[in-house]
Amino acid sequence: MTNRIFNFSAGPAVLPGDVLREAQQNLLALPGVGMSILEISHRSKPFEDILAGCEADLRALAGIPDGYKVLFLQGGASLQFSMVPMNILTSAGSADYVVTGAWSQKAVKEAKRVGGVKIAASTEAENFTRVPRQDELTLDPGAAYVHYTTNNTIFGTEFHYRPETGSVPLVADTSSDMFSGPIDVSKYALIYAGAQKNLAPAGLTLVIIREDMLARTPKSLPTMLQYPVHVENGSMYNTPPVFAIYVMRLVLAWLLRQGGLAAIEKVNQRKADTLYAEIDRTEFYKGHAAADSRSRMNVTFRLPSEELEKKFAKEATAAGLDGLKGHRSVGGIRASIYNAFPAEGVDALVQFMREFEKKNG
Amino acid sequence: MTNRIFNFSAGPAVLPGDVLREAQQNLLALPGVGMSILEISHRSKPFEDILAGCEADLRALAGIPDGYKVLFLQGGASLQFSMVPMNILTSAGSADYVVTGAWSQKAVKEAKRVGGVKIAASTEAENFTRVPRQDELTLDPGAAYVHYTTNNTIFGTEFHYRPETGSVPLVADTSSDMFSGPIDVSKYALIYAGAQKNLAPAGLTLVIIREDMLARTPKSLPTMLQYPVHVENGSMYNTPPVFAIYVMRLVLAWLLRQGGLAAIEKVNQRKADTLYAEIDRTEFYKGHAAADSRSRMNVTFRLPSEELEKKFAKEATAAGLDGLKGHRSVGGIRASIYNAFPAEGVDALVQFMREFEKKNG
Numbered sequence: 001m002t003n004r005i006f007n008f009s010a011g012p013a014v015l016p017g018d019v020l021r022e023a024q025q026n027l028l029a030l031p032g033v034g035m036s037i038l039e040i041s042h043r044s045k046p047f048e049d050i051l052a053g054c055e056a057d058l059r060a061l062a063g064i065p066d067g068y069k070v071l072f073l074q075g076g077a078s079l080q081f082s083m084v085p086m087n088i089l090t091s092a093g094s095a096d097y098v099v100t101g102a103w104s105q106k107a108v109k110e111a112k113r114v115g116g117v118k119i120a121a122s123t124e125a126e127n128f129t130r131v132p133r134q135d136e137l138t139l140d141p142g143a144a145y146v147h148y149t150t151n152n153t154i155f156g157t158e159f160h161y162r163p164e165t166g167s168v169p170l171v172a173d174t175s176s177d178m179f180s181g182p183i184d185v186s187k188y189a190l191i192y193a194g195a196q197k198n199l200a201p202a203g204l205t206l207v208i209i210r211e212d213m214l215a216r217t218p219k220s221l222p223t224m225l226q227y228p229v230h231v232e233n234g235s236m237y238n239t240p241p242v243f244a245i246y247v248m249r250l251v252l253a254w255l256l257r258q259g260g261l262a263a264i265e266k267v268n269q270r271k272a273d274t275l276y277a278e279i280d281r282t283e284f285y286k287g288h289a290a291a292d293s294r295s296r297m298n299v300t301f302r303l304p305s306e307e308l309e310k311k312f313a314k315e316a317t318a319a320g321l322d323g324l325k326g327h328r329s330v331g332g333i334r335a336s337i338y339n340a341f342p343a344e345g346v347d348a349l350v351q352f353m354r355e356f357e358k359k360n361g
Numbered sequence: 362m363t364n365r366i367f368n369f370s371a372g373p374a375v376l377p378g379d380v381l382r383e384a385q386q387n388l389l390a391l392p393g394v395g396m397s398i399l400e401i402s403h404r405s406k407p408f409e410d411i412l413a414g415c416e417a418d419l420r421a422l423a424g425i426p427d428g429y430k431v432l433f434l435q436g437g438a439s440l441q442f443s444m445v446p447m448n449i450l451t452s453a454g455s456a457d458y459v460v461t462g463a464w465s466q467k468a469v470k471e472a473k474r475v476g477g478v479k480i481a482a483s484t485e486a487e488n489f490t491r492v493p494r495q496d497e498l499t500l501d502p503g504a505a506y507v508h509y510t511t512n513n514t515i516f517g518t519e520f521h522y523r524p525e526t527g528s529v530p531l532v533a534d535t536s537s538d539m540f541s542g543p544i545d546v547s548k549y550a551l552i553y554a555g556a557q558k559n560l561a562p563a564g565l566t567l568v569i570i571r572e573d574m575l576a577r578t579p580k581s582l583p584t585m586l587q588y589p590v591h592v593e594n595g596s597m598y599n600t601p602p603v604f605a606i607y608v609m610r611l612v613l614a615w616l617l618r619q620g621g622l623a624a625i626e627k628v629n630q631r632k633a634d635t636l637y638a639e640i641d642r643t644e645f646y647k648g649h650a651a652a653d654s655r656s657r658m659n660v661t662f663r664l665p666s667e668e669l670e671k672k673f674a675k676e677a678t679a680a681g682l683d684g685l686k687g688h689r690s691v692g693g694i695r696a697s698i699y700n701a702f703p704a705e706g707v708d709a710l711v712q713f714m715r716e717f718e719k720k721n722g
Contacts, residue, residue, distance in 0.1 A: 005395035009402040012603055020389050020397050027385040028378075034366035034683070036381050038562040038608065041370040041684060074435040074564065075585060078599035082583035110583055196600055201399040203435065203564045203602030222443035222471055224436060238439035239557055241564030242373055243604065247399065322395070323402060 006345035009323035010153050010298060010336040011176065011197040019250040019340075037246045042239050050249050051235065057252035061261055064185045064208060071207040071227065072235040072245055076194040077175045080205060081107040084147065084171055084190065085114035087217045087227050093144035096120040098137065098163065101128045101152035102329060103173060111147070120146060127330075128155040130290035137163060145169040145189060151177035153197075154327040156300030156334060157293040162187055169213065177297050178206065179255065180339055181265030189213050195244065197297070198338045199251055204244035255339070264339050271337050271346045272296040278350045284357045288330055302332035309333060312356055321349055367706035370684035371514050371659060371697040372537065372558040379618075380611040380701075398607045403600050411610050412596065418613035422622055425546045425569060432568040432588065433596040433606055437555040438536045441566060442468040445508065445532055445551065446475035448578045448588050454505035457481040459498065459524065462489045462513035463690060464534060472508070481507060488691075489516040491651035498524060506530040506550060512538035514558075515688040517661030517695060518654040523548055530574065538658050539567065540616065541700055542626030550574050556605065558658070559699045560612055565605035616700070625700050632698050632707045633657040639711045645718045649691055663693035670694060673717055682710055 007014040023037075030037055033046045040047055055070050064070065073079075084107075089095050094116030097108045100123055111117045118140055121132035131152075139146060146165045151158040153176040162184070163170065169189030178193040185191065189210045196202040207227070214228045223229055229237050258264050276294060279285045279301050288300035303309045309332050313325045326334040337346060368375040384398075391398055394407045401408050416431050425431065434440075445468075450456050455477030458469045461484055472478045481500055482493035492513075500507060507526045512519040514537040523545070524531065530550030539554040546552065550571045557563040568588070575589045584590050590598050619625050637655060640646045640662050649661035664670045670693050674686045687695040698707060 004390050007396050007400055009396075009400070009405070012400055012402060012600065014400050015397065017389075020399065023399075024385055024388040027388060028381050029365050034681070035368045036376065038381065038384075039368055039370070039373055039375050041373060042563065044370070044684075074437075074602075075440075076435075076599045079436075079583075079585045082585060086583070106584075113581060113583060194600065201604050202403065202600045203605060220474060222440075222447070222474060223467075224440045224443060238437045239373065239555065239563045241435075241602065241605075243562050244564060244602075320395070323405075 005320040005322050006342070006348060007322055008335045008337070008341070008345070008349070010327070010334060011194075012202045013197050013336055013338050014340045015201070015247070016251065016254045016340045019247065019254055022250055023247055037243055040242065042236060042242055047242060050246050051240070054245055054249045054252065057249065057256060058206075061179065061252060061255055062183055062185055067211050068185060069209050069211060069214070069231045071209065071230045072240055073205040073207055073230060074203065074241055076205055077103065077173055077192060078106065080173070080192040080207070081110035082113070083225050083227070084192070085111040086221055086225055088169070088190065088213050089115040089144045090216065090218060091115045094118055094140065094142070096140055096143045096146040096168070098132065098146070098148035099124060100131045100149055100157060101155045103152065103154075103175070104147070104149045107147060107149070107173065115144070118143070128152060128157065129288060130293035131157050131159050134161060134164060139165060139168065141166065141168065143168050145171045147171045147173070149173045151295050151297050153298050153336070154329055155288060156295045156298040156330070157289045158295035158297065160292065169210070177295070179261060179264070180268050180297055182261040195248060197336075198340075200244045200248035202244070203241045204248060251340075267343070268296045268337070268339065271341065271343055272299065274346050274350060275299045275335060275337065278353055282357060282361075284361045285353065288332065297336060297338055299335045299337065300326060300330055300332060306331065308360055311360070315356065316349075316352055319352055321345070321352060366681040366683050367703070367709060368683055369696045369698070369702070369706070369710070371688070371695060372555075373563045374558050374697055374699050375701045376562070376608070377612065377615045377701045380608065380615055383611055384608055398604055401603065403597060403603055408603060411607050412601070415606055415610045415613060418610065418617060419567075422540065422613060422616055423544055423546055428572050429546060430570050430572060430575070430592045432570065432591045433601055434566040434568055434591060435564065435602055437566055438464065438534055438553060439467065441534070441553040441568070442471035443474070444586050444588070445553070446472040447582055447586055449530070449551065449574050450476040450505045451577065451579060452476045455479055455501065455503070457501055457504045457507040457529070459493065459507070459509035460485060461492045461510055461518060462516045464513065464515075464536070465508070465510045468508060468510070468534065476505070479504070489513060489518065490649060491654035492518050492520050495522060495525060500526060500529065502527065502529065504529050506532045508532045508534070510534045512656050512658050514659050514697070515690055516649060517656045517659040517691070518650045519656035519658065521653065530571070538656070540622060540625070541629050541658055543622045556609060558697075559701075561605045561609035563605070564602045565609060612701075628704070629657045629698070629700065632702065632704055633660065635707050635711060636660045636696060636698065639714055643718060643722075645722045646714065649693065658697060658699055660696045660698065661687060661691055661693060667692065669721055672721070676717065677710075677713055680713055682706070682713060
């Protein structure tokens with residue numbers, strides 16, 4: 001693919017080249033359909049097949065058990081921050097939230113509009129350099145659910161264990177590491193993910209919900225915010241984001257061709273190990289995340305000065321390594337290396353880091 | 362464009378060939394950017410330029426006055442059915458709703474969850490074959506707003522006048538005829554449209570809101586449902602549907618190249634006149650809509666029997682005229698001929714109708 005650069009953006013993010021090429025090839029007319037995917041009715045047979053195929057591939061990849069519903073929604077994780085408590089907390093209850101960054105804080109804010117919220121743990125005092133250990137979680141056995149964020153895009157931390165919550169339903173925002181490795185769906189009551197990092201272009205939200213959760217929804221909610229309505233209508237209560245679902249289908253097919261989630265996890269681990277090894281090799285680069293909480297998706301690090309960080313980002317962009325500027329709440333550099341990010345891009349960054357250190361160290 | 366057929370779908374619907382070709386050409390990498398529009402960060406300069414250009418073109422095309430905000434949201438008209446009353450009705454107030462079909466009925470249902478609703482008029486008893494006249498509207502001078510649906514996709518009716526509501530704010534769902542002709546935005550307090558008919562692929566919702574309406578929003582609403590939040594964040598409170606906004610930009614540029622809204626209205630009028638003339642030519646075809654309420658976007662008609670209607674739709678599909686089956690609540694045939702639907706497609710349908718009548722009349 002000529003004229004393409006390495007895209008380290010935190011999301012929307014890089015998609016597999018194969019996916020882009022197939023989408024491009026069929027953009028004027030889907031084979032045998034005679035219309036673009038941008039034009040076909042969501043009630044048409046070709047789209048019904050795409051939606052059904054998408055769900056089948058999701059179920060195959062993640063081993064989603066019977067008794068779980070898969071939904072294709074809009075509004076991103078930001079709308080899920082409200083939909084989750086509106087549907088399964090309700091005003092009489094209380095939920096436990098594990099706070100590990102800006103996104104979990106936003107989730108807490110929206111949950112508080114609905115009902116009671118207890119903070120099971122927070123690493124804010126440490127500027128979110130790590131996620132809490134299981135023994136640090138204060139869990140309420142009567143909680144409506146426990147909510148946590150599996151990967152923290154901004155801070156570059158990730159849970160390397162799944163919180164044990166006993167009989168309390170576990171809810172996870174997996175927006176930034178969904179399908180970066182195997183996930184045991186049976187341990188969760190509800191999983192949601194904005195799709196624009198590992199799964200699809202922006203504009204699509206994936207929700208996987210255990211059926212018993214559907215009984216909690218108050219019928220007074222706006223129809224569009226009721227999970228059971230979307231379940232009953234097979235994600236077609238209103239017009240779904242057709243194109244984003246089509247691209248997700250292509251991404252899932254690509255994941256299957258890579259060998260599935262266990263195989264992609266190995267690739268992701270290798271990419272992350274390569275980058276963290278470079279950070280650990282020298283005092284010039286300093287990782288933001290504590291070693292036991294390092295994210296395999298978003299690698300955050302600092303340089304000796306903000307001036308050098310600016311120079312680094314600027315020269316990297318000029319060298320075809322784009323999107324490396326860190327989020328303002330952490331500063332420094334952030335390299336997002338999702339599923340579709342090529343290993344050669346990581347190698348190119350490591351090479352760039354060495355040369356930059358030689359010139360400026 | 363080889364292998365393309367005529368797409369009479371009610372939405373998602375046909376897009377201009379020029380738009381599809383440009384989107385296809387740049388799908389691997391935007392010129393000068395090196396990344397696909399499906400991959401770029403919504404915080405990047407290239408996307409900021411697309412979003413700003415989109416708003417500028419919208420303002421130029423429709424002459425949107427200062428004092429109006431333009432929002433690019435998700436969730437379609439279905440989510441607007443709730444967002445409108447949640448933001449500008451509130452529980453103490455009452456709003457007037459004009460009921461002209463299934464979509465206005467859904468809007469009423471959601472508004473009732475929030476506050477008082479009075480039905481200003483309904484043509485349900487006549488199976489929505491027409492929209493009410495101004496003198497049939499019972500308007501409450503103390504209403505929070507008056508809501509109506511400018512075009513009724515399912516029934517094939519359209520308002521050919523704008524309801525006069527005095528000092529009461531006017532709210533319009535223009536999902537299916539937005540930008541099919543000039544619109545005097547200054548007469549409205551709020552206009553919303555799911556974009557998937559005349560403006561863009563599915564997954565994008567356009568909202569145009571007069572600034573004084575923003576003061577009504579209760580701060581207790583979920584953040585994602587507050588219009589002022591989206592205004593303050595320039596439609597970037599969360600990740601917007603990047604690709605759909607990009608395609609809308611291409612569609613707006615195409616509209617400007619056609620000569621703008623007055624020019625496209627003439628084209629639309631000619632297409633609709635051609636089709637209605639064929640319906641009126643013979644007793645074999647019978648239009649669903651009353652003459653004074655005929656939609657220029659969705660032309661609905663019946664044949665002498667349901668058997669013939671099935672045969673018509675089937676043979677039309679085989680002849681490359683797709684998506685003509687009517688909605689189940691009306692039956693018969695529906696030909697949706699939005700802005701991008703080519704005049705040759707209307708001619709081809711008229712030709713097909715004549716031949717079908719000859720063989721089956």
